[in-house]
Structure formats: C-alpha cells, structure tokens
Amino acid sequence: MQRRDLLLAGLWLPVAAALPPVRAASPSTAAETATAFDADTVPALARALAAARWAPPSRELPAALTGLGYDHYRDYRYRAERALWAGEGRGFEAQFFHRGYMFLDRVDMHVVEAGRSRPFPYARELFRFDHGVPAPPAGRDIGFAGFRLHGEVHQAGTLDEIAAFLGASYFRAVARGLGYGLSARGLALGSGDPGPEEFPVFRAFWLETPAPGARQAVVHALLDSPGVAGAFRFAITPGEDTVFDVDARLYPRVELANAGIAPLTSMYEFDAGDRAGIDDPRPAVHDSDGLALLAGSGEQAWRPLRNPRHVEHSGFQDRDPKGFGLMQRKRRFEDYEDPEAGYEKRPGCWVEPLDAWGEGEVHLVEIPTANEYADNIVAFWRPRAPLAPGREHRWRYRLHWSAGHDWNPALARVASTRSGALDGAQGRQYLVDFSGGALPGGDAAVRVQAAANAGELRNATAYRIPGTDSWRVGFELLPGDAAAVEMRLWLEGDAGRLSETWLSRWTP
Numbered sequence: 001m002q003r004r005d006l007l008l009a010g011l012w013l014p015v016a017a018a019l020p021p022v023r024a025a026s027p028s029t030a031a032e033t034a035t036a037f038d039a040d041t042v043p044a045l046a047r048a049l050a051a052a053r054w055a056p057p058s059r060e061l062p063a064a065l066t067g068l069g070y071d072h073y074r075d076y077r078y079r080a081e082r083a084l085w086a087g088e089g090r091g092f093e094a095q096f097f098h099r100g101y102m103f104l105d106r107v108d109m110h111v112v113e114a115g116r117s118r119p120f121p122y123a124r125e126l127f128r129f130d131h132g133v134p135a136p137p138a139g140r141d142i143g144f145a146g147f148r149l150h151g152e153v154h155q156a157g158t159l160d161e162i163a164a165f166l167g168a169s170y171f172r173a174v175a176r177g178l179g180y181g182l183s184a185r186g187l188a189l190g191s192g193d194p195g196p197e198e199f200p201v202f203r204a205f206w207l208e209t210p211a212p213g214a215r216q217a218v219v220h221a222l223l224d225s226p227g228v229a230g231a232f233r234f235a236i237t238p239g240e241d242t243v244f245d246v247d248a249r250l251y252p253r254v255e256l257a258n259a260g261i262a263p264l265t266s267m268y269e270f271d272a273g274d275r276a277g278i279d280d281p282r283p284a285v286h287d288s289d290g291l292a293l294l295a296g297s298g299e300q301a302w303r304p305l306r307n308p309r310h311v312e313h314s315g316f317q318d319r320d321p322k323g324f325g326l327m328q329r330k331r332r333f334e335d336y337e338d339p340e341a342g343y344e345k346r347p348g349c350w351v352e353p354l355d356a357w358g359e360g361e362v363h364l365v366e367i368p369t370a371n372e373y374a375d376n377i378v379a380f381w382r383p384r385a386p387l388a389p390g391r392e393h394r395w396r397y398r399l400h401w402s403a404g405h406d407w408n409p410a411l412a413r414v415a416s417t418r419s420g421a422l423d424g425a426q427g428r429q430y431l432v433d434f435s436g437g438a439l440p441g442g443d444a445a446v447r448v449q450a451a452a453n454a455g456e457l458r459n460a461t462a463y464r465i466p467g468t469d470s471w472r473v474g475f476e477l478l479p480g481d482a483a484a485v486e487m488r489l490w491l492e493g494d495a496g497r498l499s500e501t502w503l504s505r506w507t508p
Contacts (some may be wrong), residue, residue, distance in 0.1 A: 073101035086185035106143035181346030188260030192365035200225035255487035260380030325350035450489035454482035
C-alpha cells in the first residue's frame with residue numbers, strides 16, 4: 001500500500017437524498033434530459049435542501065463492491081480514452097472514481113455547456129476491471145464516488161492530474177513540480193472537539209465545459225449534512241501555483257457554533273523540534289511543518305506544528321485576516337531522506353480571504369499520531385459568531401497550492417526549529433533559525449524580542465550562523481509548574497523588525 005494514496009477521513013456519514021437519482025442516459029437522450037443552468041442553480045438546490053429535513057439515502061451497491069479491500073479497489077480504473085472532453089483540445093479532461101471499498105456514497109455528476117446541464121451517467125464500459133475484480137451488472141447506473149481533473153501543470157501540451165475530489169467534501173491539488181500532499185475540504189464541523197465530528201459531503205458536481213484551450217476549469221458542488229447544506233463554486237487554474245477561487249454559500253439547518261471555514265487537513269509526525277520517543281532513521285516526516293499566519297494587522301507569524309501527547313487546540317484571534325495556511329517549508333531531499341514518500345515535494349496550501357471575514361480565529365487542531373498514514377492536523381477559520389439557521393452565509397477565498405506563499409519580502413522567515421532536553425534542569429533548550437529578508441551581515445546588532453506566558457524564558461541570544469546569511473536564536477525554557485507555556489519571539493534591528501514572529505507551545 002502506497003503512503004496516503006486515498007483520502008480516508010470522514011467517509012462513514014451518509015449523504016442526503018433530496019435530489020432525484022440520475023438514471024442511465026444514452027448520448028441520444030442526454031440532450032432531452034438537459035435543464036437550464038446558471039449561477040443560482042446550485043445555491044437554489046442548497047437552499048431547498050436546507051429547508052427540508054435531512055434524510056440519509058440508500059447506499060445500495062452489489063455486495064462485491066461493498067466488500068472490496070484497498071488493493072482490489074485500485075484495480076477499478078477509469079479508461080483514459082473515455083475521459084470527459086478527451087481529444088477535444090479544451091485544455092482539461094475529467095475522469096471519475098468508481099464506488100466501492102470505503103467510498104460507498106453515490107455522487108451524481110453533471111456536465112454544463114451553453115447554459116444547459118445534463119447528467120453524466122455511470123456506465124460499466126467507462127472502467128477497466130483489472131486482475132479479475134468483480135464488475136457491477138451491465139446497464140445499471142450506480143453513480144460515481146468522485147472525480148479527478150487533468151490539465152496542463154507540469155509541461156505545456158501534456159495533461160496531468162491536477163486535482164481530485166474524493167470522499168466526504170475532501171479535495172486535493174498539485175502545483176508545478178509538486179505532488180499530492182495535504183487536503184482541503186468544503187466545511188469542518190466540530191473538528192477535534194469532544195463527541196463525534198460531522199463530515200459534510202459533496203453529493204453532486206456540475207463540471208462546466210471549458211472553451212477550447214481554456215486555462216481555467218469551473219466546478220460546482222452541492223454540499224449536505226445533518227446540520228447544513230451548501231453550494232460551492234471552484235474556479236481552478238493550474239500552474240506554478242495551482243489556484244482555486246472558491247465561492248462558498250452555506251445554509252445551516254441548525255445553529256453552527258463550531259463551523260470551520262476553508263479547512264485544511266494535513267499530516268505531521270515528527271521533525272527536529274519534536275521527536276521525543278521517535279525511533280526512525282529519517283530526520284523528519286510530515287506533509288506540512290507549520291501554520292503560517294498573516295493577520296489583519298499585517299503581522300506575519302509561523303507556528304511550527306507538533307505531534308502532542310493529547311489533542312490540542314490553538315486559537316489565533318484576529319479580525320479580517322489576510323491569510324493562513326498549512327505549509328511545507330523544508331524543500332530538500334536531505335530534510336527527509338525518503339525517496340518513496342518525497343515529502344520535499346508536498347505542496348502547501350495558503351488561504352487568502354477575498355472579503356472581510358470579521359472577527360474570529362484561525363483555529364489549529366493537533367492530534368497525536370504514531371505513524372505517517374493518518375491526517376492529524378487541521379486548520380480553519382472559525383467565525384466568532386455562530387452561523388445562524390434560515391439564512392445564507394457566504395465566504396469567498398482563494399486557495400494557493402504551492403511550494404511557498406506571499407509574505408513581506410523584507411522580513412526573515414523561520415527556517416527551522418530544534419529543541420532538546422536542558423542539562424541539569426527540568427526544561428528545554430531551543431534553537432530557532434531565521435533566513436532571508438533584510439537580515440544584516442557581519443557583526444550588526446540584532447536584538448531578540450521574546451516572551452512566554454508562564455515559566456521562565458532565559459538566555460535568549462541571537463547570533464549569525466557562520467558561513468551563512470542566516471541568524472539563530474538560542475534560549476532556554478524553565479516551565480516550572482505550568483501545564484502549558486505559550487512562547488513568541490522575533491528579531492529586531494536599529495531600524496525596526498527584521499523577522500516574522502515565531503510562535504510555539506510547550507506541554508509536558
């Protein structure tokens with residue numbers, strides 16, 4: 001089994017069945033089943049869903065499909081020559097995922113062209129069933145589990161996979177020179193909170209037919225769960241950064257006090273700053289190594305991720321944030337020494353709000369993990385006011401899937417965080433490296449601004465790393481009786497701030 005090939009989280013909640021099922025349609029009858037489609041079509045469906053009582057649909061499938069294991073499921077392969085828009089020179093193609101294994105919920109697909117929507121029905125002939133895996137009965141429309149989009153991303157004239165929507169409301173994307181890594185999803189409800197988490201699902205998609213040679217693909221999605229219905233529009237542009245412009249309209253059935261807007265889900269097992277008890281030859285294992293923050297005030301900060309002993313929540317309160325993301329800053333093979341996983345090629349995802357989001361917090365959830373196969377990191381925007389039922393809540397934002405993210409180029413960034421036991425005392429020693437920006441050379445004066453909300457933070461010193469343009473801050477933390485310590489520091493020169501803010505938490 002390859003590492004994290006499938007999005008396995010949140011797949012057990014059923015999908016609401018308010019839409020009529022799509023029946024198999026031949027090409028000759030597809031035009032007859034077409035209906036008008038415009039910008040309000042999916043929002044109108046979502047409003048109607050929210051006004052109705054939620055009801056789970058049938059998950060009826062042939063028994064052979066519900067009992068599939070992982071390896072057999074991978075043998076259900078979509079035929080590339082049958083891809084939507086194949087050979088039409090439109091710049092994009094779409095292939096579809098078969099139902100089965102853990103992906104039991106039916107997801108209906110539609111194609112939009114010239115203001116008309118038609119169903120794209122399942123047909124057994126669209127798939128290969130390799131190595132003798134069972135095929136469903138001929139002529140039966142069982143729907144799909146999701147889809148993947150192909151476009152020009154790595155090389156001009158070549159259509160490679162750029163995004164996949166599969167499982168609940170999860171989706172992933174790649175950027176030029178990078179592979180898959182962390183995931184985004186439509187909405188988070190109760191992530192990391194006590195009690196069961198609710199996983200809204202995308203239960204239907206509408207794929208707009210691109211114009212010939214198009215550089216952008218547009219996808220609409222209908223979201224549903226017991227607590228909320230929603231309409232999403234994704235405008236997807238692959239490239240050096242693959243960009244999703246997202247327009248999300250949410251229609252709660254009940255008050256949502258724990259909604260997570262623009263949620264990101266990633267994996268962090270260990271790195272040099274957090275490898276106590278790790279017996280692994282690799283120096284680091286993670287899809288993301290930090291939470292990047294750009295506050296409404298303009299302050300930029302970096303919070304290294306942790307693999308805690310217990311579930312931990314962190315809230316970074318803000319008003320009208322300018323951005324946040326789960327990023328992978330380490331980009332060398334030597335940082336991971338894992339040619340199979342290729343963690344140095346995992347993208348980060350940066351969330352850029354396109355409207356004023358008001359008061360709330362960037363919320364970070366860190367969940368303990370003993371391996372690299374489970375996503376254990378979640379980050380999202382949690383608005384201060386609950387989302388009230390009976391009205392529309394609209395959120396527009398841009399997702400940048402990339403190796404980096406926009407920052408103030410004059411400020412140095414945190415390059416690495418290391419920590420270890422403090423000899424002769426009950427505490428920790430830390431080394432935080434900064435690089436880039438306007439860091440001075442030679443013996444220029446650089447001051448450390450450092451603080452902790454508990455315990456004692458002592459001997460904070462900044463010095464230039466010999467033979468480099470980078471600076472290092474070393475300090476010691478004596479937590480005393482504190483159950484947790486929040487720390488922050490940055491570098492200053494005579495002319496003012498030189499670096500972003502480093503944030504971290506210590507717990508026993």
